[in-house]
Amino acid sequence: MFIVDSDCHNYWCSATVLEPYMDGFFKDMFVRGEKTGPRGAFPHGHRPWFHPEGFSRHDVNPVEEDDNYAIMKEKHLDKYNIDVAILTGDEPIEASTLANAHYANALCRAYNDYMIDYWLPKDSRFWGSIIVAPQDPKLAAEEIRRLGSHPRIVQVLVSHGAQRPYGDPFYHPIYEACAEMGLPFAMHLGGQGGVNSTPIGAGPSTFFWETHAILPQSAMTHMASLIAQGVFEKWPSLKVVIIECGVAWVPSVLWRLDANYKALRKETPWLKRLPSEYFKTNIRMSTQPLEQPENVQHLWATLEAMDGENTLLFASDYPHWDYDDVTKLHIPPAWREKVLGLNALDVYRRIPRPAAIAAE
Template sequence: MFIVDSDCHNYWCSADVLLPYLKGWWKDCFVRGERTGPAGSFPHGHRAWFHPEGFKRADINPQNEDENYALMCERHLDLNGIDIAILTGDEPLEVSTLGNPHFAQALASAYNDWLLEQWLPRDERFYGSIIIAPQDATIAAQEIRRLGAHSRLVQVLASHASTMPYGDPHYHPIYEACVEMGLPFAIHLGGNGGINAMPFANGAPRYFSEAHTLLPQSAQTHVVSMIMNGVFEKYPTLKFIVIECGVSWVAPLLWRLDTEWRALRKETPWLKRPPSEYFFEHIRFTTQPLEQPDKLEHLWACLEGMNGKQTLMFASDYPHWDQDHISSIRLPAGWDEAVFGGNALDTYTRITVPRSVSATAN
């Protein structure tokens, strides 16, 4: 079975690795400006909730980039037979929390250049994400066009935490650039705090466990917003990927959305089809974190309701504390090849089979 991990985090040991990729005023801001942690930390707005144990697995504690790569191979890629890993960074998503959009995108661009020089050449299994700061869509679009033709960059990636829902016309320059460069637009859990609107309804919870449970609320907002604002009518080739926001809520949301559209469709005359049809054609979800109910058939009913055989892509979330292992994911019969690899290959059209993978693995 050909396996694509759609969410594999390449850490740095210190954000100072960005120094060679920052220039002028922005390098001065990075070196001399305020940070929210000790030397080597990444500039970002403060979070209200802190993980009580830390985000990384306790057994993954590299001291340098070479060791980081070696651990990823030993404890994930080689161990689990991963054929392709989509690298999604980690801290760079925090650029969405910064008020200065120019500094935010300068930091994201420095990460993108570091990724191209220091990570993608290490392994032919690696493909990367162009991280953007969506606060200023025009600046973000410039970054997409700067790097979008690179054959090993397969998506544009932003935080799920944003100042407004992603269906808002404010973001159209980003989607225009994505379509022009032939890249899907993806959002990933993270980047909460700073200038972003509170990602929770009815105010802030108290505990990290509450916040982590409720994070899919923002993904629900973005899915509905993208569909109802006609993004996929205006950009009919655009794919939208939702990473690390759970999946069991998707089917009930689509049922409700279709019902509301049928009753109130005159409000959105640009929609030519039921909202669920746009979802099935344009939106993809990653499996992690895949909910684990006591009765497996309850999960499978939710997956079937979102046409999961077509819309789900495997993701591990390596090396985070709640990483999903391949052996823990149990899917309906006949789904494995599509969910573990086939759907990602259809979505990330630039992926080529590594030379090291035998013909039988395909």
Template sequence: MIDCDVHNGWDSARVLLPYLDRSFRDYLDRGELPGGRDSFPHGHRAWLHPEGYMRYDTLPPSGGAPATDYAYMCEQLLDRYDLDYAILLGEEGMEVSTLANPYYASALARAHNDWVLDTWAPLDDRLRISITVAPQDPEGAAAEIRRVGGHPSVSQVVVTSGSQRPYGDPFFHPMWEAASEMRLPIAAHLGGQGGVNANPTGTGPPTFYWETHAMLCETGMGHLASVLAHGVFERYPHTRLVLVECGVAWLPAVLWRLDADYTALRKETPWLKRLPSEYAHEFVRVTTQPLERPRNPDALWTALDDIGGRDMLMFASDYPHWDFDDPFTTRFPAEWRDAVLDGNARALYRLPAARPREEAAGAGA
């Protein structure tokens, strides 16, 4: 089993200071962190979670923040569920996308990547790293992808779904070009609202956290449509788009609409050679958490089956967040389980073939 959404964090953003150039170190040390504020700088969050973003039981017994203690993560996740791999996406690092200063944002992304590769990557061969980039600085993002994208522990690039414009826009093409060159997917993880980024819904900012969380899937829809319409995969065929934590039930309806409108209006985008749904089936992957639960469970799988969803879904737990999905209790059709829990992610991230269980158990972590 492969978990495609695992968050690893820090107790204080001060861990980045040794990795920053002097001028940007002062930004963080003197401008952001004084007064006991050790969290990562990001745009102000307008929606406060009434219970907190983390599972309370993920606080390590040794102290510190959730997902900062590798041994406790093994106990609660990697070993408990016998994971072959966990795709790490960081925590607050992704929110560099909210910052107005693109040079500072890229400097923080570089520092974050160096810290993760120094401190987390050596711990366990099961950990695979997502490198953070600042999409508001696409040339800087491209340089960062080329700088560390060849590291053997790196599996993808990560940005937030909160952005200044949809990710198919030619503004972002340097980022896609570098990802294709390095044979890396780009994952858009839900979040990054605030700061310089656009409103998360088409009608403006919602009022309540639960309302907002339910509607943030709009950002995934917008990025998907944009990437398909702009022909990103015709231009850069060696990359992929991964939508993380954006939900899945909306995917068939959006692709049906895109196919219908493209068929009627295809002269707008003559660079496309196939239906949007055909590009999506080959080049887009979607993680399962949060997995919608209709009253008739079969309804979800019937709709997803129409677009070839068995080949597109990848399991994610979202550890250690409040809406964690337990792989032992999350239900999939029997004929989908191997692909969703393992095969799709293993192919996307070009991971070694799974070992027989008895061999893996004898080898240890």
């Protein structure tokens, strides 16, 4: 079975690997300026929650920089016969928390160049994401156009942390650039803190486990905004991938959106279809972390209500603490071929289809 991991985090031991990719004033800021942590830390706005055990698996302990790839190869890529791994970085999405959009953009540019130079050549299974800082959509669009034609780049990636919902016309230069370069737009959980508002409307929560469970609120907001603001009418071929926010909430939110749109559609006359229809054609969800009810049939009924066979993309979230391996993905067996790989190939069209699949 062809397996595409749509969320594989490539790590570093120290953010100082970015120094060769920076110059001028921004390099000076990075090397000598104020940081959130010791030398080697990536600059970002502090978040109020701390993971009590650390974000990575305890069996992933790199010492040297090259250990990161060697461990990933042994414990994930080879062990589970992963055919394609979409690299999603890690700390660089935190650039969205910085008030200085110019510095945030410089950090993202440095990371993108480092990823292309260091990670993509290491393994033919690797495909890259352009990480952009959404604080300044015009700068983000420039970065998308700078690297968007690279043959091993398959998507544009931002964090969920944002200063406004992603359907807002403020962000439309990003989607225009994505459409121009033929790339999906992906948003990954994270980026809370700094200049980004809390995703929790009632105020910040207290504990990490509590916070982690309710973080999908930001994804709900972004999804509703993308649909309501007419992003998919303006760019009908654009695919949006929502990563690491769970999935069981999707049907209930779509039901509410459909009901309210039917009653109040005159507010958004540019929409031509039900919100649930835009979701099925334009939005994809990563499986990790997939909810785990006591009765798996309850989950499967929920997934069926969102057309999960066609809208889910397998994601491992390697090497994080809540990592999901291929063998423990609790989806209907008949869906496995699509969810593990074929759906991703429909989104990431630059990845060649294996001859056996192309012939079907």
